[in-house]
Amino acid sequence: MSREEFSCDVAVVGGGLSGLRTAxxxxxxxxxxxxxxxxxxxxxxxxxxxxxDGVAIDHGGQWVSxxxxxVVELSRTLGVELFPSWDDGLTVHWHDGRRGTAPxxxxxxxxxxxxxxxxxxxxLTRLAGELPAxxxxxxxxxxxxxxxxxxxxxxxxVEDPAARAGLARSLExxxxxxxxxxxxxAALAIVRSGAHEITRLVSDRDLGPERRFVGGAQRxxxxxxxxxxxxxxxxxxxxxxxxxxxxxxxTTRATTIRASRAVLSPAPxxxxxxxxxxxxxxxxxxxxxxxxxxxVIKTHCVYPExxxxxxxxxxxxxxxxxxxxxxxxxxxxxxxxxxLVAFIEGAEARRLAPASQAERRNAVLADLTRYFGPExxxxxxxxxxxxxxDPYTRGAYGGYLTPGVWTAYGPALAAxxxxxxxxxxxxxxxxxxxLEGAVRSGERAAREVLDAx
Amino acid sequence: MSREEFSCDVAVVGGGLSGLRTAxxxxxxxxxxxxxxxxxxxxxxxxxxxxxDGVAIDHGGQWVSxxxxxVVELSRTLGVELFPSWDDGLTVHWHDGRRGTAPxxxxxxxxxxxxxxxxxxxxLTRLAGELPAxxxxxxxxxxxxxxxxxxxxxxxxVEDPAARAGLARSLExxxxxxxxxxxxxAALAIVRSGAHEITRLVSDRDLGPERRFVGGAQRxxxxxxxxxxxxxxxxxxxxxxxxxxxxxxxTTRATTIRASRAVLSPAPxxxxxxxxxxxxxxxxxxxxxxxxxxxVIKTHCVYPExxxxxxxxxxxxxxxxxxxxxxxxxxxxxxxxxxLVAFIEGAEARRLAPASQAERRNAVLADLTRYFGPExxxxxxxxxxxxxxDPYTRGAYGGYLTPGVWTAYGPALAAxxxxxxxxxxxxxxxxxxxLEGAVRSGERAAREVLDAx
Numbered sequence: 001m002s003r004e005e006f007s008c009d010v011a012v013v014g015g016g017l018s019g020l021r022t023a024x025x026x027x028x029x030x031x032x033x034x035x036x037x038x039x040x041x042x043x044x045x046x047x048x049x050x051x052x053d054g055v056a057i058d059h060g061g062q063w064v065s066x067x068x069x070x071v072v073e074l075s076r077t078l079g080v081e082l083f084p085s086w087d088d089g090l091t092v093h094w095h096d097g098r099r100g101t102a103p104x105x106x107x108x109x110x111x112x113x114x115x116x117x118x119x120x121x122x123x124l125t126r127l128a129g130e131l132p133a134x135x136x137x138x139x140x141x142x143x144x145x146x147x148x149x150x151x152x153x154x155x156x157x158v159e160d161p162a163a164r165a166g167l168a169r170s171l172e173x174x175x176x177x178x179x180x181x182x183x184x185x186a187a188l189a190i191v192r193s194g195a196h197e198i199t200r201l202v203s204d205r206d207l208g209p210e211r212r213f214v215g216g217a218q219r220x221x222x223x224x225x226x227x228x229x230x231x232x233x234x235x236x237x238x239x240x241x242x243x244x245x246x247x248x249x250x251t252t253r254a255t256t257i258r259a260s261r262a263v264l265s266p267a268p269x270x271x272x273x274x275x276x277x278x279x280x281x282x283x284x285x286x287x288x289x290x291x292x293x294x295x296v297i298k299t300h301c302v303y304p305e306x307x308x309x310x311x312x313x314x315x316x317x318x319x320x321x322x323x324x325x326x327x328x329x330x331x332x333x334x335x336x337x338x339x340l341v342a343f344i345e346g347a348e349a350r351r352l353a354p355a356s357q358a359e360r361r362n363a364v365l366a367d368l369t370r371y372f373g374p375e376x377x378x379x380x381x382x383x384x385x386x387x388x389x390d391p392y393t394r395g396a397y398g399g400y401l402t403p404g405v406w407t408a409y410g411p412a413l414a415a416x417x418x419x420x421x422x423x424x425x426x427x428x429x430x431x432x433x434x435l436e437g438a439v440r441s442g443e444r445a446a447r448e449v450l451d452a453x
Numbered sequence: 454m455s456r457e458e459f460s461c462d463v464a465v466v467g468g469g470l471s472g473l474r475t476a477x478x479x480x481x482x483x484x485x486x487x488x489x490x491x492x493x494x495x496x497x498x499x500x501x502x503x504x505x506d507g508v509a510i511d512h513g514g515q516w517v518s519x520x521x522x523x524v525v526e527l528s529r530t531l532g533v534e535l536f537p538s539w540d541d542g543l544t545v546h547w548h549d550g551r552r553g554t555a556p557x558x559x560x561x562x563x564x565x566x567x568x569x570x571x572x573x574x575x576x577l578t579r580l581a582g583e584l585p586a587x588x589x590x591x592x593x594x595x596x597x598x599x600x601x602x603x604x605x606x607x608x609x610x611v612e613d614p615a616a617r618a619g620l621a622r623s624l625e626x627x628x629x630x631x632x633x634x635x636x637x638x639a640a641l642a643i644v645r646s647g648a649h650e651i652t653r654l655v656s657d658r659d660l661g662p663e664r665r666f667v668g669g670a671q672r673x674x675x676x677x678x679x680x681x682x683x684x685x686x687x688x689x690x691x692x693x694x695x696x697x698x699x700x701x702x703x704t705t706r707a708t709t710i711r712a713s714r715a716v717l718s719p720a721p722x723x724x725x726x727x728x729x730x731x732x733x734x735x736x737x738x739x740x741x742x743x744x745x746x747x748x749v750i751k752t753h754c755v756y757p758e759x760x761x762x763x764x765x766x767x768x769x770x771x772x773x774x775x776x777x778x779x780x781x782x783x784x785x786x787x788x789x790x791x792x793l794v795a796f797i798e799g800a801e802a803r804r805l806a807p808a809s810q811a812e813r814r815n816a817v818l819a820d821l822t823r824y825f826g827p828e829x830x831x832x833x834x835x836x837x838x839x840x841x842x843d844p845y846t847r848g849a850y851g852g853y854l855t856p857g858v859w860t861a862y863g864p865a866l867a868a869x870x871x872x873x874x875x876x877x878x879x880x881x882x883x884x885x886x887x888l889e890g891a892v893r894s895g896e897r898a899a900r901e902v903l904d905a906x
Contacts, residue, residue: 146632179599179743179857239692239728269742273726275692279844282748282806286841286848289722290632292742295735350861353735388739391732395739402855404632408803 004255008032008230010449011250011257013241013274014265015232016044017435018423020224021074021442022263022449027229029450034230034257036250038237038392041218042225044265045396046435047385048216055332055339056216057300059385060396061435062330066207067194068436070443071220078223081214086306086329089314092371094321099370105318106162116160120167121198123157128191134429136189137410145188146407149181165320170198173326174433175400176294176387178346183403193432214333217435233257237392240275241420248419260453263421263445267399268413269293270392271422284417287409290402291426293395295388297344297353299324299364301379306331306338308372315340317371323348323360324367337380342368353386360384398433399426414441416452421445459710461487461683463902464703466694466727467718468685469497470514470888471876473677474527474895475716475902480682482903487683487710489703491690491845494671495678497718498849499888500838501669508785508792509669510753512838513849514888515783519660520647521889523896524673531676534667539759539782542767545824547774552823558771559615569613573620574651576610581644587882589642590863598641599860602634618773623651626779627886628853629747629840631799636856646885667786670888686710690845693728694873701872713906716874716898720852721866722746723845724875737870740862743855744879746848748841750797750806752777752817754832759784759791761825768793770824776801776813777820790833795821806839813837851886852879867894869905874898 010026012019015037026033041047047060064071064082075082093100093107106113131139139145151168158164171187172178191198200207213219225232236252241262243249250257264271272288279285306329308315315329323344330341342364344352352360361382368376387396401410414427423445428437463479465472468490479486494500500513517524517535528535546553546560559566584592592598604621611617624640625631644651653660666672678685689705694715696702703710717724725741732738759782761768768782776797783794795817797805805813814835821829840849854863867880876898881890 179861180855181857237728269725272722273728275690275726279842282839282841282847283803286745286748286803289742289745289847292739295739347861350736350739386735388735389732394735394742402633404634408632408800 006034006233006255006257008034008257008259009453010261010263011036011248011259012263012265013238013250014038014044014424015042015221015225015234016265016424017046017071017221017438018425018442018445019044019263019265020221020228021439022265022423022445023228024224025443025446026449031450031453032230033228034259035225035228035232036236036238036252036257037232037234040235042232042234043218043221044438045387045393046217046221048218049383050216051302051381053337055302055337057339057383058212058216058218058330059298059383060217060387062212062217064211064213064435066200068431068434071436071439074439075213075220078220080219080223082211083214083333084209085212086331086335087209087314087316089309089312091314091316091318094317094319094371096320101313105166109162113160113162113166116158116163117166120158120163124167124188124191124198128188131188131192133192134414135410136185136192137407139185142185142407145185146183146404148184149403150184150187151181153184173345174397176296176345176395176397178294180402182400183406185406186401186403189406190432193428193430193437238274240277242277243419261419261421261449263423263449265423265442266392267291267293267395267424267426269399270394280417281412283409283412287405287412290405290409291399292402293388293393293399294397295346295349295353296396297349297360297384297386297388299342299344299360299382299384300330301340301342301364301368301376302381302383303338303340303375303379306335307375308338308340311373313372319371322367322370323352323363327368327371340368340372340376349386349388353388357384416448421448457708459487459686459708461485461710461712462906463714463716464489464701464710464712465716465718466691466703467491467497467877468495468674468678468687469718469877470499470524470674470891471878471895471898472497472716472718473674473681474892475718475876475898476681477677478896478899479902484903484906485683486681487712488678488681488685489689489691489705489710490685490687493688495685495687496671496674497891498840498846499670499674501671502836503669504755504834506790508755508790510792510836511665511669511671511783512751512836513670513840515665515670517664517666517888519653521884521887524889524892527892528666528673531673533672533676535664536667536786537662538665539784539788540662540767540769542762542765544767544769544771547770547772547824549773554766558619562615566613566615566619569611569616570619573611573616577620577641577644577651581641584641584645586645587867588863589638589645590860592638595638595860598638599636599857601637602856603637603640604634606637606640626798627850629749629798629848629850631747633855635853636859638859639854639856642859643885646881646883646890691727693730695730696872714872714874714902716876716902718877718895719845720744720746720848720877720879722852723847733870734865736862736865740858740865743858743862744852745855746841746846746852747850748799748802748806749849750802750813750837750839750841752795752797752813752835752837753783754793754795754817754821754829755834755836756791756793756828756832759788760828761791761793764826766825772824775820775823776805776816780821780824793821793825793829802839802841806841810837869901874901
């Protein structure tokens with residue numbers, strides 16, 4: 001079989017938000033760039049499926065928080081509009097086998113818990129302030145904070161159980177759950193990167209609502225891809241990256257790509273699955289062995305209308321039991337049909353992923369019925385995506401660093417390796433793990449490459 | 454380029470102890486088997502280099518403990534002889550900046566520390582007895598024990614600091630160091646698998662000395678390879694394993710191998726670097742993201758004679774400071790020349806691997822001089838092997854499970870995946886992490902395949 005060959009200045013591996021953002025910036029600077037994508041679609045961990053009635057379901061990343069300015073500016077430029085998430089109403093709480101409703105994060109003793117949460121959030125923000133930007137390993141107490149788990153710190157410092165649970169859920173949840181615990185340093189790195197609503201808890205301003213993308217978050221990638229001078233090469237997993245001294249050669253099943261430099265955007269665990277010649281430096285290789293992906297099965301149930309709103313509910317759940325412990329109202333801008341998104345995370349995802357779709361559907365509907373009443377048990381349609389089973393993603397929301405890894409291998413996370421540059425939300429010093437982090441990491445990688453060319 | 458093709462009953466990926474042991478057993482049963490090895494040599498993590506004077510230096514696994522019967526029987530069959538390790542004499546201790554010598558593990562208050570160690574070892578052995586063989590995740594307290602670190606248990610249960618340090622060093626050291634801590638469950642799994650001298654501490658019998666292989670441990674693999682009906686295919690990293698419904702197809706650079714079944718022997722982290730079609734079940738894939746390799750640089754210094762023996766020393770060091778914190782007398786059976794092996798482990802390996810060989814040599818010699826006096830500073834030769842830099846091993850001594858992983862993904866460690874079987878010392882229920890574990894896992898995989906064919 002004869003192989004196709006491409007030649008360009010820069011090859012970008014991965015057509016998700018970060019890789020495409022890099023490619024867009026390079027193309028704008030007049031650099032010839034080719035994006036190579038393993039799957040048959042762009043978007044990476046943003047993945048939108050449009051149903052027959054035109055309603056877009058986001059199987060992947062979808063929310064934008066106040067302060068996430070780069071992704072907002074990018075989507076504006078691309079003509080992808082934003083709308084406020086549906087979240088008026090009471091949150092359903094399930095705790096110790098009992099259901100209740102309340103306006104916010106807490107069911108009982110809400111004021112005390114909220115005060116404790118604010119205090120702890122302020123403490124964490126203060127500690128996080130000691131981390132040099134993008135270099136958690138260089139903090140004065142880095143070794144000490146990387147040796148203990150975030151849970152250890154919570155147990156020692158936060159007396160209020162509801163505040164403790166809220167903090168654990170919110171910071172460890174950024175990556176989609178264990179197994180194993182985040183170190184205190186890793187949690188502080190998340191706080192430092194701004195990638196969390198913890199900033200909202202200690203802010204005295206109204207920061208505004210979370211927003212979603214009209215038509216789904218994948219449109220940002222689709223439009224970036226469409227505007228590139230050279231079409232994205234799809235269905236082309238890169239198996240090898242060779243540096244021959246003069247440049248890099250990338251190998252896919254049917255194509256060889258020659259470039260001066262390469263940008264690699266998959267999550268660190270997945271970059272290990274490419275063969276490098278010469279082999280990667282040990283520190284970068286060892287990092288990829290120690291930054292596993294979380295596991296989330298994202299499910300959607302569609303109903304004729306937002307029946308929970310009639311009951312004064314927001315569609316949000318905070319629960320300590322069941323396959324589904326977090327939900328949200330994911331209805332389209334028009335409010336019709338009603339769509340609930342229900343997350344199966346961590347241990348529950350591991351338990352249910354090998355089951356049949358019917359079993360998972362039953363588990364989700366049983367939980368939604370427990371939270372929202374019998375109407376929740378009869379959706380007009382059910383949709384799901386198991387990111388742990390996706391062969392070119394192998395988990396969500398993201399890759400996380402287990403205790404000791406930030407201090408041991410942190411410097412290898414984003415630093416270029418010869419002609420290879422690393423991008424992706426896991427490498428971002430701002431809004432790490434989020435869409436915003438992906439966009440910013442793409443911008444950073446583009447600057448690196450432009451400086452180096 | 455036209456590709457070579459092979460056809461066989463069983464393809465074995467990896468020509469280390471476990472893969473070759475499987476192939477040997479299958480060949481003996483009349484099954485046609487082809488071993489495919491990524492490197493230009495067999496032996497995996499056993500690797501012997503013979504110096505100009507004929508002395509063999511083992512860069513990899515080398516010791517056999519009492520009770521490790523399968524590797525001993527195998528070497529007997531192959532005509533590879535064993536000899537007792539040199540270990541008469543006093544151990545050099547370095548603690549809190551002071552040097553001392555003592556007969557065993559402890560420098561001061563040796564009887565109290567030894568008693569505390571025996572008591573704790575007995576406690577651990579009792580707890581380990583609650584683990585069902587090969588299924589640590591099914592122990593009654595598995596979740597609880599997997600959520601805390603072994604160090605947490607030591608801190609709570611072992612008052613004597615020297616006994617605590619000795620236990621931490623010995624059990625966590627099985628895999629070559631962190632970062633991050635082993636869970637209590639992972640430590641108990643090691644005790645349960647017998648893979649540790651802890652059994653010696655609670656035994657009232659003399660179990661005999663540790664032994665080494667005359668001519669080096671790699672000879673076992675070399676002889677197994679030589680006795681196979683079909684030569685091992687060397688320098689042939691497997692990039693893809695495809696199950697087409699009728700059998701498996703393995704792809705290397707130049708060769709396609711068709712077989713009914715495949716046995717994969719690399720450590721779990723490395724098996725992730727092969728592309729599988731269909732993709733692996735998520736649990737096995739996620740396990741490979743969570744079982745990183747430790748990092749050891751094994752160094753040898755050769756001297757005209759065993760000068761430390763004249764000082765009444767065994768060549769062993771127990772130290773809390775320096776690049777080298779553990780050593781042993783690695784002289785050949787004749788006792789001439791004198792050879793000291795010095796281990797650079799974990800954080801010290803990470804620090805020194807990017808340095809020049811001269812810098813590492815200087816660091817090793819400075820430490821050996823501190824332990825053994827000025828004669829240690831002038832070896833006739835210096836040798837080293839950094840397993841973390843080895844592209845097809847990427848660490849040593851072995852792969853370890855971080856907290857929470859045994860309970861979350863343990864069942865995926867050794868269970869066959871369709872036509873794929875997993876072997877290697879990491880999969881062994883006996884002497885996990887040791888040469889003996891590799892041999893036994895190879896025997897187990899052969900039985901599995903024979904049952905399935």
